[in-house]
Amino acid sequence: MEIHDDKDMFLASYGGQLTAAPYERHGTPLVRDDSGIILERDIHIWTDGSAKDNGLETCTAGAAWTSDLTFHDEVSLAGIPLSNNVAEVAAVVLCLQAWRSAHIVVHTDSTLVLDLVGGGLLAMERDGWRDTPRHFSMGTPTGLKKTLLHLLRDRSGRLAFQKAKAHADDVSNNLADHLANQGRLFGRVMCIDNVALPSLWVDSAPVLAHQPLDYITKMVVQQFVPSPTTTVKFSRFSDRWVVAMAGLFNEVLDPGHYIANVWKINIPLKFQETLWKEMNNMLTLGHRYHGRSDSGRFCRCRTEMSLNHILLGCRKYVLRGLQAVLLERLRRISPSLPSRSLHPDEWGHSPWFPLLALKRLEQGKFYPSKSLRSPNEALSLSRPVREWLIGNYFWQIWKWRMKEIHDTSFNFIPILLEKTLASVLDAAPPVPSAKERTCMRDWKKARDASSDGTAHEQCTAPLENRPVKTKAVPMESRKAGILRALTDGAYD
Numbered sequence: 494m495e496i497h498d499d500k501d502m503f504l505a506s507y508g509g510q511l512t513a514a515p516y517e518r519h520g521t522p523l524v525r526d527d528s529g530i531i532l533e534r535d536i537h538i539w540t541d542g543s544a545k546d547n548g549l550e551t552c553t554a555g556a557a558w559t560s561d562l563t564f565h566d567e568v569s570l571a572g573i574p575l576s577n578n579v580a581e582v583a584a585v586v587l588c589l590q591a592w593r594s595a596h597i598v599v600h601t602d603s604t605l606v607l608d609l610v611g612g613g614l615l616a617m618e619r620d621g622w623r624d625t626p627r628h629f630s631m632g633t634p635t636g637l638k639k640t641l642l643h644l645l646r647d648r649s650g651r652l653a654f655q656k657a658k659a660h661a662d663d664v665s666n667n668l669a670d671h672l673a674n675q676g677r678l679f680g681r682v683m684c685i686d687n688v689a690l691p692s693l694w695v696d697s698a699p700v701l702a703h704q705p706l707d708y709i710t711k712m713v714v715q716q717f718v719p720s721p722t723t724t725v726k727f728s729r730f731s732d733r734w735v736v737a738m739a740g741l742f743n744e745v746l747d748p749g750h751y752i753a754n755v756w757k758i759n760i761p762l763k764f765q766e767t768l769w770k771e772m773n774n775m776l777t778l779g780h781r782y783h784g785r786s787d788s789g790r791f792c793r794c795r796t797e798m799s800l801n802h803i804l805l806g807c808r809k810y811v812l813r814g815l816q817a818v819l820l821e822r823l824r825r826i827s828p829s830l831p832s833r834s835l836h837p838d839e840w841g842h843s844p845w846f847p848l849l850a851l852k853r854l855e856q857g858k859f860y861p862s863k864s865l866r867s868p869n870e871a872l873s874l875s876r877p878v879r880e881w882l883i884g885n886y887f888w889q890i891w892k893w894r895m896k897e898i899h900d901t902s903f904n905f906i907p908i909l910l911e912k913t914l915a916s917v918l919d920a921a922p923p924v925p926s927a928k929e930r931t932c933m934r935d936w937k938k939a940r941d942a943s944s945d946g947t948a949h950e951q952c953t954a955p956l957e958n959r960p961v962k963t964k965a966v967p968m969e970s971r972k973a974g975i976l977r978a979l980t981d982g983a984y985d
Contacts, residue, residue, distance in 0.1 A: 542580025555677025760884025
């Protein structure tokens with residue numbers, strides 16, 4: 494038989510026969526034993542997950558599997574808050590998706606995975622998935638576990654799990670660990686949010702029997718009281734937001750997960766209220782403006798007034814100079830990466846839409862390079878400051894236009910307000926280092942647990958005992974700026 498590629502070599506080594514499988518090369522080989530009887534052999538597969546900065550916002554994770562048939566796969570995970578446990582479960586899910594009909598033995602060094610497949614998933618289903626958040630989606634650790642339960646049930650071949658000793662002399666397990674690390678850095682991106690769960694395979698309904706009254710009350714409210722983001726008011730905005738994200742970033746996102754982020758992103762509170770009104774289609778502009786003047790209904794360019802029109806500018810209000818002031822400040826703090834999320838001037842006709850999902854849009858997209866060893870960490874550290882700059886830029890433009898509408902003595906001339914905008918944006922909090930970010934997290938915990946101001950002392954001590962690497966800002970002014978930003982809630 495003429496051998497053309499690896500597939501032909503694989504078929505030749507097993508007699509040229511494969512049983513049915515969803516992927517052509519992932520079948521169960523037919524091998525002959527000593528008596529000459531053809532038997533289906535069990536395939537041994539090793540899975541492993543890898544995570545860096547486990548438990549932190551900057552966590553990156555990968556998952557991989559390898560088999561005794563030399564086939565393997567590795568991915569870089571994105572989506573839900575990542576951790577080492579999520580990566581371990583994702584590795585098994587990835588393996589079961591690839592080997593649906595084969596007889597396999599899965600080797601894993603994760604005690605969590607063995608507990609789940611040994612009855613933990615059935616217990617969670619019996620108890621009604623008590624840890625499931627409101628409006629369940631696949632973008633949760635519980636959703637990943639439901640997918641695992643579905644794949645365990647939807648099988649036509651034998652399946653067994655065995656415990657593998659981590660970091661021992663098991664060559665295959667060490668190879669799976671190596672592939673997981675390689676996948677975390679260079680593998681194709683697997684978004685856990687997009688993993689589909691077919692209906693009727695897993696019972697997702699809550700269980701109310703033998704539960705405390707407070708839990709029953711909470712579940713009844715969650716199941717029968719609709720969230721504001723699922724009402725008709727948000728339908729128009731949701732459709733526009735999904736189309737904009739798909740066009741700008743080639744990402745299909747569920748708006749239900751991100752609408753509430755308007756209250757979490759680091760922008761002025763009054764601008765958060767403005768955006769919320771715009772989402773509800775209740776902003777008093779255009780045909781909803783009932784003032785005596787037409788300036789609230791129509792722009793000077795005779796276009797109907799809207800929030801997006803104000804933030805983008807027009808031929809009567811050219812914002813290139815103000816936009817250049819913002820971009821200059823962003824270049825100072827943003828890592829040098831080819832990401833549209835770092836360039837708000839490329840955000841199209843809905844300039845504030847990406848603010849709701851910046852973290853998701855920047856997650857797991859970039860790999861280490863000689864110029865930037867930790868791009869995802871650099872993006873995470875600078876993201877609150879970038880949100881602050883962009884949010885204040887939009888808020889200042891909105892304030893000036895509203896002042897012009899309601900105050901006839903004021904004219905909004907963008908070129909005359911560039912220095913004013915520059916002074917506002919220069920007050921941005923500094924970008925913290927990774928160690929300073931840890932200090933901030935400890936400071937917030939101490940602040941939440943204390944009401945007498947002792948959190949300032951707990952945060953000041955680590956900063957004084959640790960050198961801060963910076964070139965542009967002196968040490969003392971940098972510490973003062975970070976503490977002032979913490980006090981003002983800039984990083985909340």
